[in-house]
Amino acid sequence: MPTVFLKTYGCQMNERDSEQVAQMFVERGFTIAAQPDDADVVLMNTCSVRDQAEQKAIGSMGHMAKYRRNKPNLVYGFLGCMAQSRGAELVEKMPHVDLVAGTQKYHKVVDHVVDLMAQKEEARMDSLVNPIVDIDLEEDSQNTIRDHIDKDYPVSEFVSIMQGCNMKCSFCIVPYTRGPERGRPISEIVDECKRLADKGVREVTLLGQIVNLYGRHEFPKVDGKSPFVQLLEAVHEIEDIKRIRFTSPHPIGYKEDVIEAFTYLPKLVDHVHFPMQSGSDRILKKMRRPYKAERFIEICDKMKEARPGIAISTDVIVGFPGETEEDYLETKKAVEHVQFDQAFVFRYSPRKDTPAAEMEEQLPERVKEERNQDLLKLVNSIVIRKNEAMVGTTQEVLCEGPSRYNEERLSGRTRTNRIVIFDGDAQRMAGELFDVKINETTGHTLYGDAVLS
Numbered sequence: 001m002p003t004v005f006l007k008t009y010g011c012q013m014n015e016r017d018s019e020q021v022a023q024m025f026v027e028r029g030f031t032i033a034a035q036p037d038d039a040d041v042v043l044m045n046t047c048s049v050r051d052q053a054e055q056k057a058i059g060s061m062g063h064m065a066k067y068r069r070n071k072p073n074l075v076y077g078f079l080g081c082m083a084q085s086r087g088a089e090l091v092e093k094m095p096h097v098d099l100v101a102g103t104q105k106y107h108k109v110v111d112h113v114v115d116l117m118a119q120k121e122e123a124r125m126d127s128l129v130n131p132i133v134d135i136d137l138e139e140d141s142q143n144t145i146r147d148h149i150d151k152d153y154p155v156s157e158f159v160s161i162m163q164g165c166n167m168k169c170s171f172c173i174v175p176y177t178r179g180p181e182r183g184r185p186i187s188e189i190v191d192e193c194k195r196l197a198d199k200g201v202r203e204v205t206l207l208g209q210i211v212n213l214y215g216r217h218e219f220p221k222v223d224g225k226s227p228f229v230q231l232l233e234a235v236h237e238i239e240d241i242k243r244i245r246f247t248s249p250h251p252i253g254y255k256e257d258v259i260e261a262f263t264y265l266p267k268l269v270d271h272v273h274f275p276m277q278s279g280s281d282r283i284l285k286k287m288r289r290p291y292k293a294e295r296f297i298e299i300c301d302k303m304k305e306a307r308p309g310i311a312i313s314t315d316v317i318v319g320f321p322g323e324t325e326e327d328y329l330e331t332k333k334a335v336e337h338v339q340f341d342q343a344f345v346f347r348y349s350p351r352k353d354t355p356a357a358e359m360e361e362q363l364p365e366r367v368k369e370e371r372n373q374d375l376l377k378l379v380n381s382i383v384i385r386k387n388e389a390m391v392g393t394t395q396e397v398l399c400e401g402p403s404r405y406n407e408e409r410l411s412g413r414t415r416t417n418r419i420v421i422f423d424g425d426a427q428r429m430a431g432e433l434f435d436v437k438i439n440e441t442t443g444h445t446l447y448g449d450a451v452l453s
C-alpha cells in the first residue's frame with residue numbers, strides 16, 4: 001500500500017483542505033506516512049500570504065530531494081496558495097518537483113499523483129516524466145476546496161502585522177513552525193498601508209495568528225490602550241483606507257479597549273472572525289485554550305452591543321480526543337446561542353508533534369464525521385436564514401472588481417463580509433464604496449443592483 005506524507009503550512013483553511021486531501025488518499029488505498037523519509041509521495045500544502053511561509057516551504061522541499069536516491073519513483077508536489085501563484089516557475093526552480101496543483105485542484109490531487117506514479121512505472125526512468133502543472137480555474141470546485149486568486153484589482157489586501165504565536169493550543173502546529181510572537185513596529189505597518197492606499201487599495205486586513213495580542217511583549221500601552229488598538233487608530237487615520245478588517249483574534253486578547261474601538265472607529269467593518277474551537281470547558285481545557293465558553297459568549301454579546309448588526313464567524317473543531325456526546329452538545333448549544341454568520345467546522349485530525357496527537361481517547365473517524373455533518377447542518381441553516389433576511393435591504397458594498405465566477409458581473413463585500421454580485425463597469429467601480437439593493441440569494445451569496453448617484 002503506497003504511503004503519502006502531507007505537510008501543511010498556513011491557516012485553518014489549509015488545515016481543512018489538507019484533511020480533505022488526506023482523506024481522499026485514504027479512500028484511494030494510500031496510508032498517511034508520519035515521516036517523509038519512508039513515504040512514496042511527499043506533498044506540501046503551502047501558504048502565500050507571507051513570503052516567509054513560502055521560503056520555508058521551498059527550503060524544506062529542497063532538503064527532501066535526497067530521499068529520491070533510495071526511492072527513484074518518489075513523487076514530490078506543491079499544493080495550495082504558493083502553487084497557485086507561482087505555477088510552472090516552481091518546477092523550473094526545483095526540477096525534482098513533479099506536481100504543482102493550485103487551490104482549486106485539491107480534489108484532483110490524488111488523480112494527478114496516481115497518473116504520475118503510473119507514468120514513472122512505465123517510463124522506469126524518472127527524468128522522462130512530464131511534471132503536471134494544474135493551476136487553471138475550475139467551475140464548481142469552490143464546493144470542495146477553498147482558493148486564493150491574485151487580483152487584477154488590488155482593492156483589498158492582507159497586511160501581516162506579526163509573526164508566530166506564544167499560545168500553546170494542544171492541537172496546533174503553528175507555534176512550532178512559526179516560533180514566538182514578534183510584532184512589526186506600528187509605523188512600518190502604517191507606512192505599508194499608506195503605500196497600498198496610494199496604489200488604490202481601499203481595504204486592509206491586518207493579519208496575525210493572534211492579532212489582538214499584537215505587540216503585547218514589544219510595545220507599551222498608551223492611555224490604557226493596547227498596541228493593537230493604537231495600530232487600529234493609526235491605520236484609521238489614513239484617508240484613502242476606507243475599511244479595516246483583522247484576523248485571527250484570540251479570546252484572551254479581547255480586552256475592553258478592543259471592544260470599545262468598535263464604538264468609535266467606523267472604518268472597522270461589521271465583522272470579526274473569532275475562533276471558538278469548542279463550547280465545552282472540559283475540551284477547551286484539553287485544547288489548552290485558556291478561557292471558558294461562558295467568557296467567549298460574553299465577548300460575542302459585548303461585540304453585538306458595541307456594534308449592532310455585527311457578523312461573527314468562527315472556527316470549531318469536532319471529535320477532539322475524549323470529546324463525549326455531552327461535550328459536543330455544549331458546542332452545539334454555543335453555536336445556537338451566538339448564531340454565527342459563518343463557521344468553519346473541522347474534524348479533529350492529529351498533527352504530528354502536537355500534544356493532542358499523543359492524547360488517549362482518539363475518536364473513530366465515523367464519530368468525527370457524524371458530528372461534523374450534524375454541526376454543518378445547523379451552521380448552514382443559520383447562514384441561509386440570515387442571508388435570506390438580507391433580501392430587500394440596501395447594503396454598503398466595496399467593489400472588488402469582476403466576479404471570480406462570472407467575469408461579466410462584479411463582486412464586492414458588505415461590511416458584514418458577505419459577498420454580493422451585481423452588474424457594472426469594473427474599471428469605474430472597482431475600489432469604490434456604494435449601496436447595493438439586495439434582491440436575491442442562493443443561501444450563501446447575495447445578488448443585487450448597484451444604487452449609483
Ligand code: SF4
Pocket residue numbers: 165166167168169172173174175209210250
Ligand atoms: S492561537 Fe492556538 S491555534 Fe492559533 S496559531 Fe496559536 S497555537 Fe495555533
